[in-house]
Amino acid sequence: MTLASVTFHAAAAAIFATGLFTVIARGNLLKKLLGLLLLHVSVWIVFVAMSGTPASPDGATIANPLPIAFTLIAIVLGTTAMMVGIDLALRIRASAVSVEDDEIAAHELKS
Amino acid sequence: MRSVSAPAIWRAGVLTRVREKVPFRPPLTALALSLAVGALLAVGLFDLPEVGAAGSPALEHVAPRYLNDARIETGATNATAAVVGAYRGIDSLLATVLVGVAVAVGGLVAVPVVAPAALRSRRRSESSVAAPRFWHRLEPWRDRVDAVLAGAAPTKLARFLLVLAFPLLSLLAVVAAWSHVDGAGGALAAGAIAAAGLVALATATRLSLGGSAMLRAVAGSSVLFALAVAHAPLMEGAGLLDFAGFGEDFADGQRLGIRLLTTGLAFAIIAWLAGHLVTIEQKSRP
């Protein structure tokens, strides 16, 4: 197993796990969004790793275009979701008292 | 775009930041769950074919056509552009629509202006929760960085840097766009970088860029443009996204179609990101 694939895949798995943990465990809405970004980043990494091609004799290697295309679209997916999340978080911040989950809940209870 | 989303989230953090609570007990279930998923994922990923290994299915099945025939079939010099624009053109079209939806959502939940001062006072009133001591030591620095980034009191240095950033970033964008003229990736990168430059400029010189409404309109029209490009072939009886009829010969038409489509996507992204960031930027003005 080449170093490249070990690095790529281990990094992807680690980042995915980190992102999942952040999304689940963190109360702060923006931290949650960062966790989302991590999840998506690990997907991008996997796609990029997939686009590798064996070096041709003249040394010039061209990437496999399909995973690259997937990566581009996936980036759009992840970033749109995250930006909309930011919108919502700001709106919540402007209307609610806090961006902490439980504080919002408490406030709802009071109001 | 990653290059933009990171500062965006930092900015949002500046606006909305209350120090995150220290969880009372370590969230063990979450930890176990994420570790389990990560381990499972690792098992699966290590079972995948080697990176760049010859004969992996990803290279065997459809990739050869993209690699070898794209230039002839689509006239695109860049295989990725051919895939994004021609073979899987519907994907970029749908991505454009997705950006449009994001724009609409952003318009629906427009943030009412709240001055950072008010925010900070609110924050002080809230910051009852004890934070780790380490952060206490960093406190003054954090406030200073906040002040700069929130545009509350941009220091001369910050202004200079930001003003300097704009031409550099736009130059970078031009280079990125030019480097592979057909490259959809190039278009995306150019869009992202240009958006970053716009934001830098807006931050430095309280320039409003016509507000977010105008940019939203631009984004919407570019979405509509991309859709129109997709529908255009119906005029001459071809199928949707079948750009062969655009030019005098097959490849020429395809190339034109790809460029139009990706341009629509890129412009949608530029306008959307810029509008988004400028909105946040304006909110952060005292």
Next chain:
Amino acid sequence: MTPDLLLFAAVALPAFAAVAMLVVAQHPLARDVGALISAVVLLLLTAAILAMLDPADWLGVILAPLFAGVPVRLVGEPVGATGALLASFAWLIAVFWSLAAPAARRPRHPTRFFVCGSAGMAAAVGCLYAGNLLSQITFEAGLLLATSLMLAPSRNEEETATHPILLLLIAAMFLAMVAAAWTFLVAGSVEFRPGGSFAGATDRNVAGLILAIFALAGTRFALLPGLRGSLVLGRSEVPVQIYVATIVVLIGGAIPFAKATLYVIGPATLREIGGIDVIGTLAIAALLVLALRLRGAALAERALGLPAVQTIAVAVTLFSAHQAGTLAALIVLAAGVLAVLALLPVVALLADGLGPTIATLRGEGSRTPWLSGCLLAIAASLLALPPTAGFIGTWYGVLTTATTAVTGPIVLGLAPLVAAIAVLPMCQQLLFARPDVSSLRQRLPLGWTAMLPALVATVVLLVAPAVIDQMLPTFAGLLPRGP
């Protein structure tokens, strides 16, 4: 009035009555009159259907095109029609009681009782007339829902008290559904047809499993002897007891099982399945447990233990299901239903007037001659003493089951003994114990109206043998002839 229209009316009338009574709930008089009239008309309808049965071709009506080729269908055939007649009579008695009984003994929520009862009757009649397994399950679900709505008052402790029964009924329904699905896979059809659709369709093991599931669902596990919930009904009102014990448990369990064995599995397959002794042994065990449960029970509980006994007897008789077997099972069922039907009001009145336990009955027979007479008659029928209906049923049952297996007669002989354990102490205390003169008592607060339902039921129980004797030849002609 064409027969299929009659079938449709027999289901539609109670359903309509239920809705109507829910609408006029504000006017008790209209509600009660509606309930009584609908019950009477239902009885007449079922009797008419039974009268105009035709062995050659079953009259049928399609209610809804459920799946392609598997509609919700009603057919008139002897077994179901008999059950429907019995059920509608039981319902009439229940309504009659809830109108005539002393105010303290009437349903606490009359509207709920009448609405749910009528809806349940619509479902029960549909379940008995069902033309295929799917329609049977469909109506059984309706019966289950109506019963659960009736049994679950808003007050929680009672709600939880009746849960065991509801759970048993739900389990029975889904067991029946599983069996139906399996039948559909095995035989390719769920239609009821004389001789069954299993012949040669599958090996005896699968058929035996399906039969066992049907049996479990049909007997409602004989209300799991020893289950607290099966006796907890004693706490609820008499008409509810009548409705659940006779209609839901006895008839609604035994008749669908009978139809499944007769018209789906078929006598031929039944015979090659065999295994009657296994079922018989299980039945004997269940009877013994029941006997133990019934020994120390209070009055109402003793009465409520009997449906389980009768169900077991019917089920075991059915397992030797060639023609005479079905006939015997039907007679056993009829005798059991009528006896329970008469016993429940009598016991309730006794408990009402004298006290909830046996000890309080001591020697009060002299002051309640009518009730004592009823009790004696019912006891005679339950003990299968000639010339009561119980005797005829047991007689035919023993005759039939003796031809196939040993355990059959044992079960049929054991059932009256268990019943005796439940009933005889009552009679003994009531009639022969010396009254304790120490406490002077007021006379029983019982008028004729209160006793009328009990008396009617007892009279019917007494005249039943004659009717059965008259109907025997016709039935022998009606029932599908086994190979």
Next chain:
Amino acid sequence: MTHVPALLVLLPFTAAALCLLLPIRPLVRLFGLVAPWVSLGVAALVLDHVLRVGPLAYAFGDWAAPSGVVFRADGLSALALIVTNLVAAVLLPLLHRDSAAHPPGRTALQSALALAFLGAINGIALSHDLFSLIILIEIMTLATCGLIAAGRIRRSLVTAFHALVFQSTGTAFLLMGTAMLYARAGSVDLLDLAGRLAGANDRATTIGAAMVLLGLAIKGGLFPFHGWLSRTYIDAPAPIAAVVGGIAPTAIAYVLLRISTAVLGGGPSFLSANGAWGLAAVAALFVLAPSALAALQRDIRPVVALLAAAHLGYVAVGAGAINLAGATAGMAVIVAHGVAVTAAVAAIGCLQHAQLPTALDQLGTLRRRSPMVAAALACALFAFAGVPLTVGFAGRWHVALGMIERDAWAALILVALSSGVALIAAARVAQRLLFGPVAPIERPVPFPLALSVPATLFGLATVYFGLNAALYVGLADEAAKLLMRGPP
């Protein structure tokens, strides 16, 4: 007819973009009212064409399947198309009749989102390319989040945020699984995948499939992940909650069914690998647990949310029994879900909008307030429980068939058990509805048209489709045959 599969998706998007650009009230209203019904009509045409002529395929840009993207309408797609469009045609035009659903002056944006949502569900039903499918699902997600957040209720913002986080996590799972499947098969076209994954049973494929199914389960709000859906029922403006709860999970369930049956069915599906016991586990987790929880609730809203989640679980169970009856069951459940959930959520919306109590013990008030809505609620709950003569029964029946065919006795018992528990939960609610105490109402708030109409219509539909299930069961059977035949 040739371009229909594409136009069905792209024209709503175009209309949405127009609404975004020119927020002219009459134009927006026109689109908002007409588009769903037109879409429903075209969907009916597609169904008719599929039934008479056969599957209808459309290759974008004339690039054939493995290297291009193909939208294809077969029996299953047509069925999902007709169901989602049926619900959408009733719900979407009524959206901007409800004042709480959208802030003033934002009608155009909201209609744009609604139209994008419409196009997205059409695309989800039609797309046969895994990656485009994911993009379309994401469009649907963002649209729903925007619609939820548009409510004037402040809590709806938080709800929208949580929905977004949940669903985007699901998207990440989906994408990761897609990546692994692609790395194994070399393409993302569904038919092609089915062909190339057939028999593959290595770790990567299995885990990739697991990731895909897990992502779909998260986005569809199956049991352990139903939190955001139930929050939506409670906190989102009621008509939007009806849209989100009634349509989105149905579409996702369709994708789940297609992928697990037609794509992974022949290959690594761990269900087929571990046979009956895996199926039993799925049944216990997705079906039994939520039903049992639902029977313990004291408020109507969690009851509906949990029962709906359990009902959706039957899609997973039916798809898990990889045989004809199972697939038919999945489709029947999808149809039932679209109808029943809409009725239930709309009825709840009536309760909330009129500030009637939602505690179980006070539900009697609804009976006095509007018998039709009460009846609709009861019918929907009974449909969830799979009671015969409601739309839910056909699914249950075929699930049982599938289990028996598969000899999955443990799963069969669990399914029967959970149906019983769900029946208890439904009966508790019905008993309160019928006989519960009626609290006097001072100044009764009229039920909004946007809710009472859908509640009544779909309440009737639950019974009608239950009475002659032959309408869609036959169709589902045909579609299942086509589905199980596998790749050509």
